[in-house]
Amino acid sequence: MTQPNPQPTSWKPVIGLEVHAQLNTRSKLFCPCSTSAGDTANKALCPVCMGHPGAMPRLNAEAVHLAMRAGLALGMRIHARSRFDRKHYFYPDTPKGYQLTQHAWPICTSGQLHLRKGEELVPFVVERLHLEEDSGRLQHDEDHALGDWNRAGVPLIEIVGAPDLSSPEEAEAWLRMLHRVLVAADVCGGAMEKGELRCDANISLQPPDGSPGVRVEVKNLNSFRAVRKALQHEVERLGGLLDSGEHLVSETRTWTGEKTERLRLKDQAVEYRFLPEPDLPDLVLNDGMVGQAVNTLPGLPPLDIHLLRSDDDTLAKWMKAFGLTREQVAVLTRSPDVANFFGQCVEAGGKPDQVAQWIQRDVTARLNERSVALAETPLRPNHILELQAGLDEGTITRAVALRILDWVMLRGGDIQGLVAIQDLGRIHDASRIQALTEQVLTEHPEQRAAYLEGHQERFGFLMGELRSASKGRIDPSDMKTALTQALEPKA
Numbered sequence: 001m002t003q004p005n006p007q008p009t010s011w012k013p014v015i016g017l018e019v020h021a022q023l024n025t026r027s028k029l030f031c032p033c034s035t036s037a038g039d040t041a042n043k044a045l046c047p048v049c050m051g052h053p054g055a056m057p058r059l060n061a062e063a064v065h066l067a068m069r070a071g072l073a074l075g076m077r078i079h080a081r082s083r084f085d086r087k088h089y090f091y092p093d094t095p096k097g098y099q100l101t102q103h104a105w106p107i108c109t110s111g112q113l114h115l116r117k118g119e120e121l122v123p124f125v126v127e128r129l130h131l132e133e134d135s136g137r138l139q140h141d142e143d144h145a146l147g148d149w150n151r152a153g154v155p156l157i158e159i160v161g162a163p164d165l166s167s168p169e170e171a172e173a174w175l176r177m178l179h180r181v182l183v184a185a186d187v188c189g190g191a192m193e194k195g196e197l198r199c200d201a202n203i204s205l206q207p208p209d210g211s212p213g214v215r216v217e218v219k220n221l222n223s224f225r226a227v228r229k230a231l232q233h234e235v236e237r238l239g240g241l242l243d244s245g246e247h248l249v250s251e252t253r254t255w256t257g258e259k260t261e262r263l264r265l266k267d268q269a270v271e272y273r274f275l276p277e278p279d280l281p282d283l284v285l286n287d288g289m290v291g292q293a294v295n296t297l298p299g300l301p302p303l304d305i306h307l308l309r310s311d312d313d314t315l316a317k318w319m320k321a322f323g324l325t326r327e328q329v330a331v332l333t334r335s336p337d338v339a340n341f342f343g344q345c346v347e348a349g350g351k352p353d354q355v356a357q358w359i360q361r362d363v364t365a366r367l368n369e370r371s372v373a374l375a376e377t378p379l380r381p382n383h384i385l386e387l388q389a390g391l392d393e394g395t396i397t398r399a400v401a402l403r404i405l406d407w408v409m410l411r412g413g414d415i416q417g418l419v420a421i422q423d424l425g426r427i428h429d430a431s432r433i434q435a436l437t438e439q440v441l442t443e444h445p446e447q448r449a450a451y452l453e454g455h456q457e458r459f460g461f462l463m464g465e466l467r468s469a470s471k472g473r474i475d476p477s478d479m480k481t482a483l484t485q486a487l488e489p490k491a
């Protein structure tokens with residue numbers, strides 16, 4: 001007789017994030033090459049960022065200033081002395097054969113990132129923050145790998161969070177807060193879709209006895225959603241393997257957008273042969289330099305506990321001024337461009353609760369689908385106002401409004417023009433509605449008959465057919481009236 005399966009064990013997720021953030025500087029970390037070379041490949045290059053023999057790196061003071069500012073914003077200790085090391089690896093995205101990074105002596109250590117849980121502020125440990133240079137970019141086609149080194153040498157900070165996060169949702173909230181701190185401190189532009197902020201996640205599942213689990217790293221997480229989704233996927237995958245008694249291995253995986261896939265096993269890890277960079281002196285900071293970083297920080301370190309004080313002010317002000325709920329304000333103020341957009345819509349005459357609904361529901365869903373920021377779409381406040389006006393005046397239906405929203409978020413354009421050119425106006429004419437209804441019933445005699453025999457659920461099917469036949473241009477209430485009338489047994 002087989003034993004019944006033991007109850008699935010409750011494994012505890014242990015998660016830590018590592019983030020690379022591009023610093024807002026005009027030039028690279030060790031040479032005067034531009035950080036915004038645009039789309040022309042291999043334009044911003046010099047002997048220093050390509051590592052030619054004899055080329056001497058010089059540290060970008062602005063990058064150091066911004067790294068200090070980020071450290072202060074996170075309440076970190078700033079070290080008077082730090083150093084750069086060569087991290088050796090041979091890969092075509094790295095022209096020099098090594099990357100300069102602060103391996104042994106980082107510029108900042110031990111800070112905190114706070115998350116709000118109800119009324120409480122919960123601190124999470126940030127272990128270290130160090131400066132390093134970015135690598136180049138490779139593009140693959142069928143036969144070739146194309147290299148673009150414009151990004152090689154662009155200044156980054158790497159921020160390493162302690163593994164003290166306990167769920168994918170908490171990890172997403174942590175990254176959102178870090179993003180917000182770096183953007184508010186004017187350290188990083190924060191456009192994740194452009195790679196200005198990139199995240200790798202470490203996760204293990206701890207057994208109930210508290211012993212450490214096997215660690216998996218997931219790379220290439222380029223949106224908040226990807227962080228949550230990839231970690232949810234790993235919690236499920238690892239939990240399933242453990243429940244079925246499998247032996248786990250430490251590995252590095254990548255996120256495809258749907259699932260994670262193995263990149264390499266950890267025991268295949270590369271030996272980097274870290275060596276102190278001989279062409280750069282130690283980075284020594286004096287009180288004046290630290291003082292300057294403190295003075296240019298908007299708000300008090302650690303950035304007014306991540307701007308929560310001003311959050312509370314905004315929250316109270318918006319709730320009062322616009323009659324919105326706490327949750328609505330929280331969503332609208334989550335990113336500065338969404339908050340600005342809302343403000344502009346209201347200023348242009350939009351009703352706050354209606355505008356909030358458009359943004360929270362319809363606009364946000366479309367941004368998430370495409371992983372883009374609002375500021376990167378051609379959507380303008382007048383689009384939302386005109387769509388709402390169309391609904392209020394009954395010139396378009398909601399189904400059509402959503403289709404137009406799809407369009408203007410991709411291509412922009414003039415709403416009234418679109419409605420006129422594409423013939424999207426709401427159909428009011430009762431005889432036209434009746435004709436379309438009759439057409440649908442004629443095309444589906446079996447459904448009509450079934451309905452008349454008492455299968456009421458067929459009504460929904462017929463509504464759907466009428467919606468397609470009219471391209472969504474009849475209001476649902478008009479459709480219902482017309483269908484009900486047409487289906488009435490003729491006396």
Ligand SMILES: [Zn+2]
Nearest residue numbers: 031033046049
């Ligand atoms: Zn250069």
